[in-house]
Amino acid sequence: xxxxxxxxxxxxxxxxxxxxxxxxxxxxxxxxxxxxxxxxxxxxxxxxxxxxxxxxxxxxxxxxxxxxxxxxxxxxxxxxxxxxxxxxxxxxxxxxxxxxxxxxxxxxxxxxxxxxxxxxxxxxxxxxxxxxxxxxxxxxxxxxxxxxxxxxxxxxxxxxxxxxxxxxxxxxxxxxxxxxxxxxxxxxxxxxxxxxxxxxxxxxxxxxxxxxxxxxxxxxxxxxxxxxxxxxx
Amino acid sequence: xxxxxxxxxxxxxxxxxxxxxxxxxxxxxxxxxxxxxxxxxxxxxxxxxxxxxxxxxxxxxxxxxxxxxxxxxxxxxxxxxxxxxxxxxxxxxxxxxxxxxxxxxxxxxxxxxxxxxxxxxxxxxxxxxxxxxxxxxxxxxxxxxxxxxxxxxxxxxxxxxxxxxxxxxxxxxxxxxxxxxxxxxxxxxxxxxxxxxxxxxxxxxxxxxxxxxxxxxxxxxxxxxxxxxxxxx
DNA sequence: GTTTTTGATTGATATATGTCAATTTTGCAT
DNA sequence: ATGCAAAATTGACATATATCAATCAAAAAC
Numbered sequence: 127x128x129x130x131x132x133x134x135x136x137x138x139x140x141x142x143x144x145x146x147x148x149x150x151x152x153x154x155x156x157x158x159x160x161x162x163x164x165x166x167x168x169x170x171x172x173x174x175x176x177x178x179x180x181x182x183x184x185x186x187x188x189x190x191x192x193x194x195x196x197x198x199x200x201x202x203x204x205x206x207x208x209x210x211x212x213x214x215x216x217x218x219x220x221x222x223x224x225x226x227x228x229x230x231x232x233x234x235x236x237x238x239x240x241x242x243x244x245x246x247x248x249x250x251x252x253x254x255x256x257x258x259x260x261x262x263x264x265x266x267x268x269x270x271x272x273x274x275x276x277x278x279x280x281x282x283x284x285x286x287x288x289x290x291x292x293x294x295x296x297x298x299x300x301x302x303x304x305x306x307x308x309x310x311x312x313x314x315x316x317x318x319x320x321x322x323x324x325x326x327x328x329x330x331x332x333x334x335x336x337x338x339x340x341x342x343x344x345x346x347x348x349x350x351x352x353x354x355x356x357x358x359x
Numbered sequence: 360x361x362x363x364x365x366x367x368x369x370x371x372x373x374x375x376x377x378x379x380x381x382x383x384x385x386x387x388x389x390x391x392x393x394x395x396x397x398x399x400x401x402x403x404x405x406x407x408x409x410x411x412x413x414x415x416x417x418x419x420x421x422x423x424x425x426x427x428x429x430x431x432x433x434x435x436x437x438x439x440x441x442x443x444x445x446x447x448x449x450x451x452x453x454x455x456x457x458x459x460x461x462x463x464x465x466x467x468x469x470x471x472x473x474x475x476x477x478x479x480x481x482x483x484x485x486x487x488x489x490x491x492x493x494x495x496x497x498x499x500x501x502x503x504x505x506x507x508x509x510x511x512x513x514x515x516x517x518x519x520x521x522x523x524x525x526x527x528x529x530x531x532x533x534x535x536x537x538x539x540x541x542x543x544x545x546x547x548x549x550x551x552x553x554x555x556x557x558x559x560x561x562x563x564x565x566x567x568x569x570x571x572x573x574x575x576x577x578x579x580x581x582x583x584x585x586x587x588x589x590x591x592x
Numbered sequence: 593g594t595t596t597t598t599g600a601t602t603g604a605t606a607t608a609t610g611t612c613a614a615t616t617t618t619g620c621a622t
Numbered sequence: 623a624t625g626c627a628a629a630a631t632t633g634a635c636a637t638a639t640a641t642c643a644a645t646c647a648a649a650a651a652c
Contacts (some may be wrong), residue, residue: 128364169381198512199513199592218499218505261494262454265451265454266633268451268501271431273506278508278512280431280513285610302572311630314571320610320612322609322632323608341618359432516638542599543600553641555601555602556638558600
């Protein structure tokens with residue numbers, strides 16, 4: 127394990143990497159978080175949180191990128207979303223059973239703060255605005271899963287793959303050209319198909335000039351066409 | 360429209376039909392609910408709440424049965440769950456955008472209380488135990504959607520249909536014999552397949568003696584076999 | 593009671609998708 | 623650089639699934 131505790135723990139006070147959610151905390155509350163957090167660095171490929179384990183902490187991703195996925199049937203995975211810096215990871219376990227219901231794995235070297243769950247809940251109880259914003263965040267995540275459910279079950283493979291690529295564009299990189307941090311396997315898990323099918327669809331997209339894949343880089347060449355494929359399913 | 364206001368509005372106080380969630384309210388809070396609710400009866404087939412509309416109220420289903428579904432792509436639906444009496448319907452819209460993100464339709468004659476959303480939120484803010492229980496409920500719903508996402512994308516049709524039937528058994532009727540309130544279309548929407556495919560799978564199940572379908576009644580004859588089909592996907 | 597409409601059923605067919613096995617490429621460690 | 627292991631690719635094939643068109647049954651409307 128190459129996880130290690132940060133040698134020089136910064137204070138949460140004024141930390142630019144803390145999820146924006148925490149901007150609603152008072153100085154006192156932030157100090158409480160500070161005193162009950164652990165800051166850990168992960169290398170690409172390492173598991174940050176494992177589905178099924180006890181939820182002792184909630185997470186704030188300070189830097190890096192990670193995939194958040196449900197471990198499904200017989201070694202198959204469903205990626206719910208890609209986690210980008212300055213975002214909070216909680217999940218339905220916070221209030222249901224204090225367990226993690228997904229696994230989070232670093233895609234590139236990432237830095238994460240682990241905040242004590244009990245302290246977090248305590249602050250939620252005491253700070254109304256914070257609680258509302260937290261719930262809004264959580265609800266947005268839930269809606270994203272609704273959308274995922276619909277498009278994964280009601281579109282065919284090209285539409286699903288187009289959605290996956292456009293998701294990376296719209297939500298994660300905000301530019302049509304981005305590093306290929308997701309393997310074909312990951313893209314398959316993101317669009318609910320087999321690896322081989324993912325490869326074939328991507329090849330088709332490339333042949334038709336919709337995308338370009340060079341070493342470690344993906345470029346969405348014809349965004350409009352991809353959006354059309356997404357629309358017609 | 361055959362919806363009509365109840366002639367003799369009962370008080371929420373002591374109402375046996377109100378979702379158990381509300382048992383955590385004080386007398387005062389319950390009176391507040393009482394003063395800001397409307398009680399409406401629906402006939403089978405009627406729409407109780409329509410996706411996309413403004414969420415002015417949250418719902419408590421007092422009696423009857425309803426299907427709760429997302430309207431997806433080009434007239435296709437994804438049933439998230441069947442709503443049985445004494446259950447609460449809110450959804451991610453409460454904290455996200457005050458909109459309904461699913462449609463609820465009565466499967467049989469049903470009676471529903473509409474509780475003013477602002478009042479509901481006010482009570483949530485003031486009653487910690489109630490808020491926690493509400494969040495636990497909501498989280499359970501979210502987990503059910505996670506499960507649904509996995510089984511709908513990672514199992515094939517027989518497994519999905521077996522899951523749908525076992526869901527009706529386990530969660531809704533709690534007995535292997537139950538009225539066929541869901542059309543084949545509904546069962547298809549519940550297991551993410553076409554009507555025709557649903558018909559065929561059900562015919563196969565019947566041929567193999569796993570289920571029995573007589574007029575308006577469904578019986579799960581060989582539960583173990585269905586569970587096995589569910590398991591192997 | 594008859595007509596009309598809706599839902600259920602069926603089989604034939606086309607398409608989508610997964611699986612398998614073989615091959616190539618790539619990344620990594622020596 | 624060299625070799626090894628993992629990932630990506632490919633095409634052939636089998637299977638799963640949707641679609642279509644036609645028929646049948648049942649419920650609702652007249």
